[in-house]
Amino acid sequence: MPAKYVIHTKPVAHRFEPITRSGIIAWEEGCLKCPVCVKRQCVYGVYDHRHLDARQMIDSIDNQCMNCLRCVQSCPKELIHKSLNPEYKAIGDAHWTPDIISRLWYQAETGKIPVSGAGYNGPFSGPGFDSMWTDMSEIVRPTRDGIHGREYISTAVDLGRTPRHLLFTRQGDLEGHTPNVLGIPMPILMRLPGFGSISNETVLGWNLAARRLGTLMAVPLELINSGQVEFSRWSIPVITSHESDPGRGLQGAPMVEIPWGEEWKDYRDELTSVEASPLICDKIVLEKGAEEKVLRAVDGGASMIHLEGSMGGRFVDDHSRYIKDGIRSIHLRLVEEGVRDEITLLASGGIAMAEQVAKSVICGADAVFVDFAILIALECRMCRRCTEGLSCPVEIKDAAASWVAERVVNLLGAWHNQLLEVMGAMGIRDARRLRGESGRAMFFEELDRETFSSMGEIQEGCELE
Amino acid sequence: MSKDNSFNWPEAVRTPSRFRNPIGKYRLNRTTDCIACGKCVEICPYGVHVIRRGQVFVKNHYLCVGPDCPNPCYEACPVQALSIKENPDFVAMGDYRWTPDLLISTWYMAEFGEVPSAGLQYRTGNSGGGFDRMRLVFRPGSSIAEEAEDDEVDISLQLNRRKDNAHDIRIQVPFYGGGMSYGSVSITTMLSRIRAAAALGTFCCTGEGGYPDELKPYDDHVITQVATGLFGVREETIQRVRIVEFKYAQGAKPGLGGHLLGDKVTPGVARMREAVVGYPLFSPFPFHSVYSVEDHKKHVDWIKSINPKALVSVKVSTPTDVDMVAVGSYYAGAHIIHLDGSYGGTGAAPDIAKKNIAMPIEYAVPKVHRFLQEEGMRDKMTVIASGGIRTPHDVAKIIALGADGVCTGTADLVALECVRCSNCESGRGCARGIATTDPELVKLIELDWGTQRIINLFLAWRKELVRILKKLGMGSLEELVGRTDCLAHLDYMMKGAA
Structure with missing residues (x-):
């Protein structure tokens, strides 16, 4: 088993005030100036932390209030109220919801798993990954001394084609080539998000994070400039033009990504013939016909495929289909064709929460790419002003590389711990064994139909309550 | 066993909010x-x-x-x-499962002992699935006369269906209090729940954290829990009670152990749990001595040899094979199978676990009910459901899906004016004095106030359940068990009907 993988996190402050769901509004008119204002009695000391004169009533949306409502319910003149923050509701979109974004901020800041009391508070189910639950086992345990114990859960996965068997000479040496397989310590790779107000410093920060995490960061070949040679071992150059010389500028990167297509055949052949050739990952856009393309790619000798979904976690050409279903059907097709183990399946597109990593793997991916999540770790509000050439409200491009790296390490550290939680509950102690294990998941469509479909016929005249 | 007609129901006594400004809609x-x-x-x-x-x-x-x-x-x-x-405060409160309407109607019931007469949606939440998309179906002309006395409708529940040597226990209401440990909630909260349970002729579970002496006067209404950490479990505590609960897993964190933060391990808690002050306490997952039904039977036998008359309940979470687990529990000798669905729970847990691991209770109950029927042992097991039961309508729905009764948790806390801010674990614990051991915060609740609030809430639940049964034309709650024909699911309803 690979060595125990631990991600060290430490709190890294945000640079801007985060936008919170609700705030406190206090009115001055009618204030009795009580000797001991209820604000002074805040259990969390919020009013003290803000260094405000408690006597002074202010109108503010703040990010420290813990929503206990005690000041609201205790002010003798009822001058303090809680109010939803319209700015919060406006951040992000239907996929990158305000709750997802603020939780990503929290994890990047603290490196901690989001924990809360009082049960689950979200919707019953939802589209895409929200329509599946992971299983648990009442009595099977993955390890003897807990998920963080000495007998640990491995999240490591292999990239590249693993041979079906190895041949050895009589002397016990390996016959033929050593298989070109790359291990990463968790099924998460990073890639450049589709937009963002970023600078070389930001990319440097992401590279630093990839190195610290032992994973890989995919960036356009053009960005792998001489200044970042030291990170080439943790880089995936993404090549989009086959004009360039195959192999040039790779600086020893262990893996490259090229689009899949007939026109890339020669380029890819040349690339495999260069010395110490990298693993090649063929990118196939998740759209209609992707399944056939994957099969043809496998026929053509591909060993690694990157299925690229939309940033909203769906098919690029069909808003009603989710990457969850895309991964699942392609995985099952490869199993049917008997070639699943010859190929490494990577997926990307809107991966926004740790649970989606586990669920992607259960659906059949070997690993996933995260993109916007590592931008949101840098306080991005998904306002898309940068796409219109406007300034970034949180000035991401000015953030120091070290800060960028620490925030991303925190985020993925928290994600790694969450992976351990779900794997522990499932009784799985090796991420490679989780791939395609849909028996460890429960799907909304099946369960809901099984339970409720008989409850649709109502006799006339019945009253519903 | 016929119903105990002599039971004296406690009175509902108006018990207003302990805060100066109660929140309304x-x-x-x-x-x-x-x-x-x-x-x-x-x-x-x-x-x-x-x-x-x-x-x-x-x-x-x-x-x-x-x-x-x-x-x-x-x-x-x-x-x-x-x-x-x-009210802007109203809009800023609550969530999909516990909407502001549900919070405020629960507060109303805890104050008055009645369901709110108007203005609030007290029956369902807004989660978009499960209970919140299910409706009770009343057929025309089936209802029992409204003037019939409430006492004529039997909502009591027999807990021992094995009819073995163990106690013959019938609770007056089809619910009892789920486990919340001393340490995770204050002693006042714990006592309020247990005293209310005693007054209502039912039970309340201690959770895994020991059996404080203050509970002794209510021994007959206490369920003590044996969980994986074995905190506070002694021969003497097992012998004191009539029901013992094994906790294999809990819905809030299925497959994960329990964790009490060091800050909450005060001298009192440490003494009770026989641990060291200020050190975090872990309940491992799972029982390290149970890997099969046979191992589980060994556990049950162990309880039975210490307290031969005890009823044994087995609390499990809701994995795919929950039906097999239920049957296994029967063969191990348990009287009650307690299914704790994934969306409930009161204790702090990773959000990823609460949202994703194991299935909602609405799916687990019919699965278990059906399988126990097929295996011919449904009438020998009591099926208790928990994990997201918020309202009397949820109780009726889950019973119609196949449960015999339910366990409550969050609803009790909401009766004590929990606002579900979810910060049970931060800093000194619950700012509203419910789930804390902080000596100052604990004083925010008076025992008599807390007890009466919970009694009021459940008297309102009882009335509502009786009203529902009358409307269904049923004289007892037992008739409703597994009657899925009394349920409709809005997502599957035929167009044009009803």
């Missing part, structure tokens, strides 16, 4: 145009306005039912000095 605004004519005081059916020393003011915003009001003061006011709007 609406706020009335009175301008200086008010001429203090007293018209609003006179016509308001809810006692919202009061007149004192020639001045009229809004005393009880929270009782205003808004547009549902039959006599709206803001329309009747001769000088248009009154206007109404939704």
